[in-house]
Amino acid sequence: MMTQKQPSLVSENQLDVSFGGCSSAGVREHNQDAFAAHKPTRVAQLNHKGASACIADGVSCSQHGQQASQTCVTQFIEDYYATPDTWGVKQAVSRVLSSLNRWLYHHSQQSQLRHNGFVSTFSAVVFKSATAHFLHVGDSRIYRYRQGKLLQITKDHCRQGLGDKGFLTRALGIDSQVEVDYQTHELQRDDIYLLSTDGVHDWLSNTQLGELLSQQTDLEQCANDIVAQAAMAGSNDNLSCLLVKVNTLPYADISELNQQLLHRVIPPVLEQGQSIDQWRVEKILYSGSRSHIYAVKSPRYQQTYLMKVPSLSYQDDLDYRKAFIREQWIGERTSSPLLMRIYPQESRFLYHLCQFVPGxxxxxxxxxxxxxxxxxxxxxxxxxxxxxxxxxxxxxxxxxxxxxxxxxxxxxxxxxxxxxxxxxxxxxxxxxxxxxxxxxxxxxxxxxxxxxxxxxxxxxxxxxxxxxxxxxxxxxxxxxxxxxxxxxxxxxxxxxxxxxxxxxxxxxxxxxxxxxxxxxxxxxxxxxxxxxxxxxxxxxxxxxxxxxxPLLVRDPVRFWQGVSGILLVIVILQLLIAFS
Known part of the structure; x- marks a missing residue:
């Protein structure tokens, strides 16, 4: 069992966001809104999954609206961070929301009343590296406040009905399949993202929201102020808003992993019996122009491992280093016995410590x-x-x-x-x-x-x-x-x-x-x-x-044998004619 501590493969300039939110039942007896936010404490998870914020509004005419909205935000956060690090954001959130929608729809079908299902709007932002990933279905909204200007990013999925009240055309749990809007925007430092339900944005104009955001000094207090202003404006629905501020961003031109490896040294070619760190070379398995592979052991462990070391000729090759760290990143995340593992190492040298595979x-x-x-x-x-x-x-x-x-x-x-x-x-x-x-x-x-x-x-x-x-x-x-x-x-x-x-x-x-x-x-x-x-x-x-x-394709030997036979017959006939 490997017990080495995994090195921190990040630079000091890291993604950092802060949150502030407020939710109120307003004049309603029950609050069917819900929101959640999460920023991983582990640097590796923050790098590979990012931070996230989401808001949901359960359909008010349903007895299950509150459960639907709560399930949406809690399960989205939990399931998204459980997906493999190797999945991209779009792939991960698509799988999560499809599964969540199927669960809501299945439970909706158990209800005897069609209007009493598990249905909820849903809007979320995943902040990863220098990119914001937006997901949206229903009439909850996402806004961006940047340099004094407020921009509504999402579009409502609703249609105007009789009177002033519209009805949802898309939401989680309405049907067995759901179409979720997905888009990405580049992040900038000091961006503020506002996620709100219709009890807020239906009662406050963009100008009012922008003014409240321009005065913010504390996100939590600002969220409370927005909810209070919507209530004063006469909101007759649940009121919820969630604010996310981008404090710092990682370097956008090169990944943190590559930055870390720029300072590692490619060791010289090793001979049998020589050691690097705690690893002693037992056997040289391969030596080529790009890399060298050794069977190595350590006094701390019983089993044999493989060590892959780059060739010294690639000391200044940045592209090669990128490929090398990509291999490390992927190898650390393999869990199947059919995929070779690569183990994290703290060292000033550049190499991979890999699982030894017999055969x-x-x-x-x-x-x-x-x-x-x-x-x-x-x-x-x-x-x-x-x-x-x-x-x-x-x-x-x-x-x-x-x-x-x-x-x-x-x-x-x-x-x-x-x-x-x-x-x-x-x-x-x-x-x-x-x-x-x-x-x-x-x-x-x-x-x-x-x-x-x-x-x-x-x-x-x-x-x-x-x-x-x-x-x-x-x-x-x-x-x-x-x-x-x-x-x-x-x-x-x-x-x-x-x-x-x-x-x-x-x-x-x-x-x-x-x-x-x-x-x-x-x-x-x-x-x-x-x-x-x-x-x-x-x-x-x-x-x-x-x-x-054709026979030429199915059985070329038989084809050419046939052609040869025909040609032989022709030659024989010509000879017979010539001598007759």
Whole structure:
């Protein structure tokens, strides 16, 4: 068990926000409004999840309005911070609100009266890095007060009915599916965000709200003043407002993680028996132009670990350091046994301390099985797919899937290694865009990654290439160049039929592989599970395509044998005619 304290990977210039709020039943007997706010005390969680504030207004005609609004704000805060750090804000909040809406709708259906359901408006802001993420459904509102100007950010989802009272067109719990407005704005220091229910903003104009905010010296007192002013204006509803002020912002040009690593030193190449910090090199496993990998042990622990150290030639390469810390960030957040862990370390040196995974690489397995049976390949590929899906579930695209980065354990599982080229949606919210030059092996990466784009379908492409290589020992596309500068022209993206190498593999299997590594991602599989299913049992579309394919494609050997036979007959006939 590792007991080292996780280092603080942040700069002194950190995101900081403060809150102040007030809620009153007003003239009503019950208060069906609710709000909540949270700023993590742990720096790591503040970096990866940010601070959040939300407000909800339960439908007043329902007996369950108060429970609905309270559930919305408390469960949103709790569930959002429980999502993986690797998920981006949009992905995380979408999952949370969809789940919350389904819960409210299900309980609404249990009520015998249609108007007595669990229905609530909902508005929230997530403050992450230098960005505000806004979520909104219903007629509660979010405003921004900046440099003396008040801006209403959200739009009400309601329609005017008979008389003065409108009715909601969208809210949580109304239907089994909900459309939530989502937008992002860049934060500025001293911004103030106001979240309010209609009992406040229906009775105070933007001018009045702006004047109250301009006079604020204390957020809590200002929130109380806003509620009091709305009540004095004649509000006949519950009154709630929540204020959030941006006090400081992190550096926007470079992530805190990269700032931390700028001061770490790449150690020299180590020999067996040498030590760095508490770790003694037991064996040199790999030494290349980009990195060195050692098996290491410490007197404090029984087990063996891997140490990955950058090459000294990358001491001043900022892009390489960014990729290295991205790998650390992702590796620390893997919890599946199919994904190699990277453990946090406090050191003045730059290196990764990684989980030691017993077994052989998939490349070694391919050397040992130059012509495997289809059953053997299916079994190994299913294990590969399970590992890649475990990575996808935490919102990470590997972007460098190849046989060298897959370890086949004695139990038959595949464990993914090396996240140096990986990309997580959670990093996209706080870091600059990923490297323009692809970091993966050009022989396995998808064409769109070469052009600077990659997602889970890009990993499916790589899996298709590996599958082809496992069966044939070759790759499905011919190489034209070995440099990235030629972009898509580095390869001829014309698929080479598997039958050129393996006559014993059914043609429909070839069609499955062809779709898996199709150069156009619109023609490619969209999910790993669908690929695994089709590889085991072909679906009807694959069988139909197989039956309709010309003989030259389905069985080129039989085709050319037929052509040769016809030509031989023609030659014989010509000879007979010539000598007759």
């Amino acid at each position: 052989i690489t998939l490349r070694q397995w391919m050397f040992d099985h130059p012509k495997p049976t289809l059953t053997e390949v299916r079994n190994v590929f299913s294990a590969m797919a399970a590992a890649v899906r475990a990575l996808q579930r935490i919102g990470v695209t590997h972007r460098d899937l190849k046989p060298e980065n897959m370890m086949l354990t004695p139990s038959g599982e595949i464990v993914l290694l090396d996240y140096g080229a990986a990309d997580a949606q959670g990093l996209a919210d706080s870091e600059s865009p990923a490297d323009a030059i692809p970091l993966g092996d050009l022989g396995y990466i998808a064409p769109e990654y070469i052009d600077g784009r990659a997602d889970h379908q890009s990993d499916i492409f790589s899996m298709g290439v590996i599958l082809y290589e496992m069966l044939s020992g070759e790759r499905p596309f011919k190489k034209r160049s070995v440099t990235y500068q030629s972009s898509r022209q580095a390869y001829d993206w014309q698929y080479q039929p598997l039958s050129r190498h393996r006559q014993d593999v059914p043609f429909w299997v070839d069609q499955v592989i062809k779709r898996a590594c199709h150069p156009d991602n619109r023609e490619r599989y969209t999910s790993m599970s669908e690929l695994v299913a089709d590889l085991s049992t072909p679906n009807q579309a694959v069988l139909t395509e197989t039956e309709n394919a």
